[in-house]
Amino acid sequence: MSNELLKQEIERAMDNAPLQRALKNFTTAYPGNRANVYKGYDFEALREKVHEVKSYARDHIDELLDEFEKNATANGAHVFRAHTPQEAFDYALKLAKENNVKLVVKSKSMASEEMHFNQGFEAAGIHAQETDLGEFINAIAGDSPSHMVMPAIHYSKEDVAGLFSSYTKAPEAPIITEEVKTSRRVMRPKFFQAEMGVSGANAAVAETGTVITMTNEGNGRMVGTMPNMHLYIFGIEKFVAKMSDIRYIFKVLPRNGTAQNITTYLSFYTGATNVVTDPENDTKEPKQFNIIILDTPERRQIMQDPDYQDIFCCIRCAACLNVCPAFRLVGGHVYGGSIYTGGIGTLLTSFLNSRERGKDIQNICLQCGTCNTVCGGKLDVAGMILKLRTKYAQEDGLNPIHKFCLDTVSDRHLFHSMLRIASVAQGTLAQGTLTQGQPMLRHMPMFLSGLTAGRSLPTVAPQPFRDVLPAIKQDVPNPKGKIAIFAGCLLDFVYVDIATAVVKALNMAGYIVEMPLDQSCCGAPATYMGDVENAKKAAEMNINAMDAEHYDFIVSACPTCTHALRDYKDMFKDDPDMYKKATELGAKSYDFSKLLSMLGGLPDNADGVPMKVTYHDSCHLKRYMGVFEEQRELLEQTSGVEITEMNNCDKCCGFGGSYSVKFPEMSAPILEEKIDNIVATGADVVAVDCPGCLLQIKGGLDARGLNNIQVKHTAQILVEKREK
Numbered sequence: 001m002s003n004e005l006l007k008q009e010i011e012r013a014m015d016n017a018p019l020q021r022a023l024k025n026f027t028t029a030y031p032g033n034r035a036n037v038y039k040g041y042d043f044e045a046l047r048e049k050v051h052e053v054k055s056y057a058r059d060h061i062d063e064l065l066d067e068f069e070k071n072a073t074a075n076g077a078h079v080f081r082a083h084t085p086q087e088a089f090d091y092a093l094k095l096a097k098e099n100n101v102k103l104v105v106k107s108k109s110m111a112s113e114e115m116h117f118n119q120g121f122e123a124a125g126i127h128a129q130e131t132d133l134g135e136f137i138n139a140i141a142g143d144s145p146s147h148m149v150m151p152a153i154h155y156s157k158e159d160v161a162g163l164f165s166s167y168t169k170a171p172e173a174p175i176i177t178e179e180v181k182t183s184r185r186v187m188r189p190k191f192f193q194a195e196m197g198v199s200g201a202n203a204a205v206a207e208t209g210t211v212i213t214m215t216n217e218g219n220g221r222m223v224g225t226m227p228n229m230h231l232y233i234f235g236i237e238k239f240v241a242k243m244s245d246i247r248y249i250f251k252v253l254p255r256n257g258t259a260q261n262i263t264t265y266l267s268f269y270t271g272a273t274n275v276v277t278d279p280e281n282d283t284k285e286p287k288q289f290n291i292i293i294l295d296t297p298e299r300r301q302i303m304q305d306p307d308y309q310d311i312f313c314c315i316r317c318a319a320c321l322n323v324c325p326a327f328r329l330v331g332g333h334v335y336g337g338s339i340y341t342g343g344i345g346t347l348l349t350s351f352l353n354s355r356e357r358g359k360d361i362q363n364i365c366l367q368c369g370t371c372n373t374v375c376g377g378k379l380d381v382a383g384m385i386l387k388l389r390t391k392y393a394q395e396d397g398l399n400p401i402h403k404f405c406l407d408t409v410s411d412r413h414l415f416h417s418m419l420r421i422a423s424v425a426q427g428t429l430a431q432g433t434l435t436q437g438q439p440m441l442r443h444m445p446m447f448l449s450g451l452t453a454g455r456s457l458p459t460v461a462p463q464p465f466r467d468v469l470p471a472i473k474q475d476v477p478n479p480k481g482k483i484a485i486f487a488g489c490l491l492d493f494v495y496v497d498i499a500t501a502v503v504k505a506l507n508m509a510g511y512i513v514e515m516p517l518d519q520s521c522c523g524a525p526a527t528y529m530g531d532v533e534n535a536k537k538a539a540e541m542n543i544n545a546m547d548a549e550h551y552d553f554i555v556s557a558c559p560t561c562t563h564a565l566r567d568y569k570d571m572f573k574d575d576p577d578m579y580k581k582a583t584e585l586g587a588k589s590y591d592f593s594k595l596l597s598m599l600g601g602l603p604d605n606a607d608g609v610p611m612k613v614t615y616h617d618s619c620h621l622k623r624y625m626g627v628f629e630e631q632r633e634l635l636e637q638t639s640g641v642e643i644t645e646m647n648n649c650d651k652c653c654g655f656g657g658s659y660s661v662k663f664p665e666m667s668a669p670i671l672e673e674k675i676d677n678i679v680a681t682g683a684d685v686v687a688v689d690c691p692g693c694l695l696q697i698k699g700g701l702d703a704r705g706l707n708n709i710q711v712k713h714t715a716q717i718l719v720e721k722r723e724k
């Protein structure tokens with residue numbers, strides 16, 4: 001699929017009003033509902049246990065498979081291990097044919113979708129009836145699931161009424177309770193007629209040979225009990241060792257998936273049971289209980305790869321979808337979602353279904369890290385997507401235009417010269433009016449027009465910070481030490497006033513600030529586009545330039561840069577000298593608010609003039625570095641500042657570095673929502689600690705003519721309130 005096709009699919013999803021309404025309603029209510037059901041529970045401890053039991057199962061999978069098979073077989077089950085989806089399908093079809101099956105009733109099984117069960121059975125003349133309400137709706141519509149636990153979330157009750165009317169050939173009211181009754185009426189006789197039931201598992205317990213399904217609809221239990229044959233299909237990733245292990249999964253899965261304490265039905269199947277075949281004579285026959293375990297090379301490959309083996313710890317709770325800003329906008333189909341969607345779906349699709357699709361959809365991840373904070377299996381979903389991006393870039397090469405841009409940024413002399421030229425050349429594009437003292441670019445020409453979709457852009461400063469710093473009088477009597485500033489591209493060449501405020505604040509705290517001039521771009525743009533070579537080149541340049549051993553601390557006022565500086569060491573594990581230098585640089589590097597807080601903050605000699613501030617958390621600072629209290633404390637210790645929290649203060653603003661350029665159609669609505677939340681607070685000032693977020697939010701406010709709301713870096717507020 002080309003990027004153009006992906007963009008068309010994104011556009012279609014974003015134009016789909018019922019989908020947008022459903023996603024908005026669910027994802028807006030979800031965080032609060034989820035928080036409520038976790039009251040009294042220690043989520044971190046629970047997911048740590050989930051990770052532990054699932055990791056154990058992964059590391060002992062062969063033992064567990066044997067143990068499961070032995071126990072299940074002893075209880076009358078027939079276990080078949082399939083090494084390809086085709087092998088699994090052939091076995092299932094053989095079973096059906098041998099038993100003269102004409103109708104199959106199915107409850108949700110993602111593994112069966114991997115083997116295209118329904119289509120294959122239909123082709124063989126056997127009807128496979130989906131009985132899960134959402135799957136049933138999709139089946140009538142000829143559609144595929146758009147969410148892992150709510151497969152028909154993209155249909156409104158009106159849509160469903162239309163679909164049901166065409167299916168039953170009777171009028172259907174768009175009333176959910178009536179639609180559920182219709183579904184039950186249609187489905188009930190099929191449970192009696194079907195000769196075979198097919199289920200998917202939420203867990204399989206080796207110790208007892210038990211398979212377990214959690215559902216909210218009675219269909220799951222009827223599939224397992226009504227037909228004379230029951231077939232379970234699931235992958236090896238569903239295993240746990242002991243029955244006691246599942247208590248953690250069962251506490252997390254419903255809370256994370258649908259914000260429920262527990263699902264309505266929890267069904268445990270341990271082997272075959274007898275079924276009554278003739279009630280009058282009380283005749284019983286053993287029920288055929290079959291289990292197909294998908295043990296494919298792709299699954300084994302995931303389990304053995306240290307970069308991705310934690311995928312095995314996924315419990316398919318779908319929380320990562322529910323909080324994902326990208327999923328919230330486009331829903332599951334854009335992810336190629338016939339089976340797996342969202343962040344985890346990106347990984348699973350890449351490894352289990354379609355490398356090409358995976359390669360395209362990994363692009364729509366913003367790397368905001370929100371999925372990681374809620375993941376029930378404690379996976380680093382965002383980190384694995386980044387590794388996948390890097391893998392694709394290494395295997396297939398980067399888009400030539402992206403590569404050219406990254407090569408240019410990585411050449412310090414060339415890049416800095418270009419920025420200086422841009423500072424002069426941009427005059428013709430900048431609009432006449434100033435926004436908060438700064439000219440803005442409101443429209444870019446031709447193919448650059450996407451850059452100003454939903455936001456204005458700042459101009460390059462007339463003089464870079466590196467030229468301005470020597471003129472700043474650093475009057476610090478008895479300095480406590482020396483700090484090196486890592487300005488990064490935005491502070492050096494665009495937001496010179498923020499870098500100046502950082503210097504002044506650290507001077508107030510008793511430190512002299514210097515700027516090592518050989519520093520360049522932190523390398524994050526290359527890292528986040530999978531360009532390992534240029535990322536490493538930037539790291540090498542900055543490790544040498546920053547000369548960390550001569551400073552007490554390194555400060556950056558851009559969390560993305562700080563994060564990059566702190567992580568450089570990981571690139572030099574095979575180079576002891578560089579590793580040592582990178583480790584020292586990382587250990588001394590702090591983001592501005594964190595460092596100032598560690599240094600004891602500033603004296604409260606602020607002007608006391610009321611300033612209503614709302615704070616936007618950057619993804620990198622909050623989720624990757626855990627800094628969200630320090631900056632609020634610094635602001636609150638500044639007389640006059642009153643903080644009013646906005647709704648979803650830590651939700652991504654849609655900047656995501658190059659993301660806002662690559663996917664302006666997705667970045668713009670994310671920004672729109674952020675602006676709405678800001679406006680609702682009535683604040684005069686939005687405080688941020690990230691110049692990227694500042695660029696995005698300020699540009700969004702400017703584009704909407706909301707220039708009465710200022711956007712400032714925390715350093716600027718702290719200094720301005722004390723300089724007046």
Ligand code: SF4
Binds near residue numbers: 343365
């Ligand atoms: S990092 Fe953000 S955008 Fe990417 S999958 Fe996770 S939540 Fe979604």
Ligand code: SF4
Binds near residue numbers: 376
């Ligand atoms: S990756 Fe985590 S949050 Fe997403 S479905 Fe798996 S366990 Fe749930």
